[in-house]
Amino acid sequence: MVVTAADTEPEVPREPARRRRISRAWLLRFVVAAASGFVFYLSFAPRPLWWLAPLAFTGFGLVLHGRRFRGGFGYGFVFGLAFFLPLLTWLLAFLGPDFGPWPWLGLCLALSVYFGLAGWLITVVSRLPLAPLWSALVFVALETPRTWFPLGGFPWGRVGFSQPEGAFLSLASVGGAPLVGFAVCLTGFALAALLLRLKSLKATFRDRNALKVAFRDRRALGTAAFVVVPVVAGLALWPTIGTGAQDGERTVATVQGNAPDIGLALQGQRKLLRDNHLAESERLLDDINHQRVPRPDLVVWPESATTVTGPDPQLDQLVASFGAPALIGGLYRLPDGHAQNSVIAWDPHTGPGARYSKQQLVPFGEYLPARKIAELVTPFLDSETVDMVPGDGANAALNVARTKVGVFVCYETAFDYPARESVADGAELLVVPTNNAWYGPGEMSYQQLAMSRLRAVEHSRAVVVSAISGVSAIIAPDGSVTASTGLFTAESLVGRVPLRTQTTLSDRLGAWTEYGLLALAIAGVAGGSVLRFRIRGAQRTRRAQGTGTGEAAG
Structure with a gap:
């Protein structure tokens, strides 16, 4: 027998080749998931690229197509990590080189788990009819527990906050941030489903134009409707967004005294903050007295611009010089030695009066949820540090x-309930004192400003943002910014704002919109689970019947 070279060469197995193809497909999905997360980040302020958000969810939807539980979680986690890492880089400026990147990385990893859970649950509802609808519900529903856990919640980066302008923003007047986020996700997931459907039709009808076939395909038409309806609904609502005064107008001044951009070194510099705001107030008074700006009806100082421990003749004199009441953001010392982050109504004749105290405190900054752990990651405490007391x-x-002024402070802008409570209490104007001086010249202040713009539309109220170091702004009830300051500058704004009394549908529905979306998402996941078990049961039955037939034939 003649032995040839071909006989001696081992046969190349096919399995490794198949694995290589799978590996390339996995890599492609990984890259698309990461790119989609980064595109989602690019849709956030200070960039006016709101339309990128639905496209990000289109890419995410394409990646999740046909995936199982593990793949859904993994790609969702990658999507989240590519989003949160750049979104929260301002934490690095806050922490500085001494703490390194670990708190920033830890928070981003924890938040990305929610996106991973979303990807996992989307694979559960993907076989249901109207799958894009259920996918959008699932993703937005997981923003609700993110406002609760961990450590009181961290809702930064909610989908709705990517829309301070554009087609979807008007939906905030109907259902607040949850409805805006749902509309964005629905548009994106539906576009992904439509592209997949067109690809399927093209493969099925190779000799026909897929678009022509799609016009006669009810499934494709229904999916296309999910792409178009949220955009059309948002555009149709814009004429209903009221901006006119309903109870007169007020001239409001906000004082931005500024602070040095020194990060954590700003700790303990409360006297500097007070002196800066006193100095800028004097400059504003000079402009008023020389008629360079109109005399305000209300003066606003930002969050923690001073410390109030008792009678304050210097502030009494300053407010009296304006001849108008002021809202003073300050650290208010209680008789027992504890402190509250408060905004105090200061009358030019009678001095300090009623005050609002911040309810949603910042973990590791204003209170310590786990002191022993906190000592490892925060510079804000020592053995004698006392937690701030939240407001009630x-x-x-x-x-x-002569106005009902609703107040919510800094971090509270990211939560729905503080602004909602103030409007329910009769607020005709909203004021947001804030202190972002810790976070450097990055994007944090602009991200927070975008939230205030959404709150303006959500409640149909003008909003005045008063910041220590910027960005301070005057926002119209339609979310447009009529005046703003730069970062790390000493400036004042004086503007005329309308007082409004009409409540929006979002005000009347309150949290029911959010909980309604959550309930629908839970129902979708339950339905998807039942359908999956039925499909698996049917497959097992068919396999068993096939085995039985084969044995009988044998």
Whole structure:
């Protein structure tokens, strides 16, 4: 027998080749998931690229197509990590080189788990009819527990906050941030489903134009409707967004005293903050007295611009010089030595009066949820540090300058309930004192400003943002910014704002919109689970019947 070279060469197995193809497909999906997460980040302020958000969910939807549980979680986690890492880089400026990147990385990893859970649950509902609808519900529903856990919640980066302008923003007047986020996700997931359907039709009808076939395909038409309807609904609502005064107007001044951009070194510099705001207030007074700007009806100082421990003759004199009441953001010392982050109504004749105290405190900054752990990651405490005391929601709308002024402070902008409570208490104008001086010249202040713009539309109220170091702004009830300051500058804004009394549908529905979306998502996941078990049961039955037939034939 003649032995040839071909006989001696081992046969190349096919399995490794198949694995290589799978590996390339996995890599492609990984890259698309990461790119989609980064595109989602690019849709956030300060960039006016709101339309990128639905496209990000289109890419995410394409990646999740046909995936199982593990793949759904993994790609969702990658999507989240590519989003949160750049979104929260301002934490690095806050922490500085001494702490390194570990708190930032830890928070981003924890938040990305929610996106991973979303990807996992989307694979559960993907076989249901109207799959894009259920996918959008699942993703937005997981923003609700993110406002609760961990450590009181961290809702930064909610989908709705990517829309301070554009087609979807008007939906905030109907259902707040949850409805805006749902509309964005639905558009994106539906576009992904439509592209997959067109690809399927093209493969089925190779000799026909897929678009022509799609016009006669009810499934494709239904999916296309999910792409178009949220955009059309948002555009159709814009004429209903009221901006006119309903109870007169007020001239409001906000004082931005500024702070040095020194990150954590700003700790303990409360006297500097106070001096800066006193100096800028004096400059504003000079402009008023020389008629360079109109005399305000209300003056606003930002969050923690001073410390209030008792009578304050210097502030009494300053407010009296304006001849108008002021809202003073300050650290208010209670008789027992504890402190509250408060906004105090200061009358030019009678001095300090009613105050609103911040309810949603910042973990590791204003209170310590786990002191032993906190000592490892925060510079804000020592053995004698005492937690701030949260407010109880009293005086959510302060009577000042013949106006009901709703107040919510800094971090509270990311949560739905503080602004909602102030409007329910009769607020005709909203004021947001804030201190972002810790976070450097990055994007944090602009991200927070975008939230205030959404709140303006959600509640149909003008919003005045008063910041220590910027961005301070005056926002119209339609979310447009009529005046703003730069970062790390000493500036003042004076503007005329309308007072409004009409409540929006979002105000009347309150949290029911959010909980309704959550309930629908839970129902979808339950339905998807039942359908999956039925499909698996049917497959097992068919396999068993096939085995039985084969044995009988044998």
